[in-house]
Amino acid sequence: MAAIVLTVVGGAVRGAWWWTHPRAFYAAPESPSLGLGEKETAGGPPLHVAMAYPLHGVDGSVTLTGVEPHVVANSAHAVLTFEVCVPTARGSIGSATGDLSRWCDVVADLDGATLPLGLNDTHRPRPQVIMTIHSSQPGELRVQGIDLDYEYGRQSGTQRVGEYVWLRYD
16 A cells, blocks of 8 residues: 555656656756856947757747846846847857847747747747846856746746856956
C-alpha cells in the first residue's frame, strides 16, 4: 500500500513540475557568453542582445507573460528593457547597437506577445526577445540570462534563458 501511495505522490509531483517548467528555449549558460568583459562607452548607443533561442525540434508557439533579468552585477547602473523584435530580412540579431528599428521590421511589447517556434515556412526571421542595455555611468554589468515567463501548450511557467552578458563601461 505504501508503495502505491509513493508512486501516486511521485507521479503527481513530477506532473506538477512538468506543468510549471516549460522547456521551449535553450537554457542560459553558466559562464559569460557575450561581451566577456568587453569595453563599451558609458553614455554611448544602446546595446541590443537576443535573449531567447528556441530548441531544435519544438513546434507551436509560446505566449510571453513576463521577464526578469538575472543581474549578477550592475555597478554601471545600466537600465535594461525588453521588447520583441521581428528581424529584418537580414536575419536574426545576436547583438547590435543603435536604433532597434534599424534591425527590426516590427518592435513590440513583450507582455502578451506570441512567438512562433519550429521551422519557419515563410523564410522570414522568427521574432526574438531582445534585451536593450542603456548605461550612462562607468562600471560593470553582468546579466546571467533572463527568467522568461511564458505559456507553451498546456505548460505555464518560467525558464532561465538567454546569454550571460558581461560588459565594462568606461
